[in-house]
Amino acid sequence: MRWLLVISVSVCLTSCRDREAVRLEKVKAAVCACKTASCAELAMKDVPQDDIKVSRESQDLARQMLDCVARLYEAERPVTDPDSPAP
Numbered sequence: 001m002r003w004l005l006v007i008s009v010s011v012c013l014t015s016c017r018d019r020e021a022v023r024l025e026k027v028k029a030a031v032c033a034c035k036t037a038s039c040a041e042l043a044m045k046d047v048p049q050d051d052i053k054v055s056r057e058s059q060d061l062a063r064q065m066l067d068c069v070a071r072l073y074e075a076e077r078p079v080t081d082p083d084s085p086a087p
Contacts (some may be wrong), residue, residue, distance in 0.1 A: 020052055024061040032068040037076050040069045 030043040044065065052058055 020048075021057050021061070023048055024052070024058055028061050028065045028068070031065045034068070034072060037069065037072040040072050044069065 024047070027043065027046045030046065031040045034040040034043055047065075
């Protein structure tokens with residue numbers, strides 16, 4: 001009986017954690033699929049505003065989202081070097 005309780009609690013905790021990870025993973029996929037920074041900003045609005053338990057996985061997903069946004073901003077930044085070839 002004790003093992004059943006332990007297994008039930010661990011499954012519940014894992015599934016709760018997985019639900020948050022799945023939500024963040026969906027937002028990350030949408031953000032990283034964008035071709036423009038404005039699209040990524042719009043997709044970032046879907047990040048859950050309720051309390052997300054801070055975990056290594058949630059921090060990694062957040063970092064990946066921000067990396068995608070940073071790449072889009074970098075790609076859209078105008079070139080100011082007069083010697084660079086025209087696009």
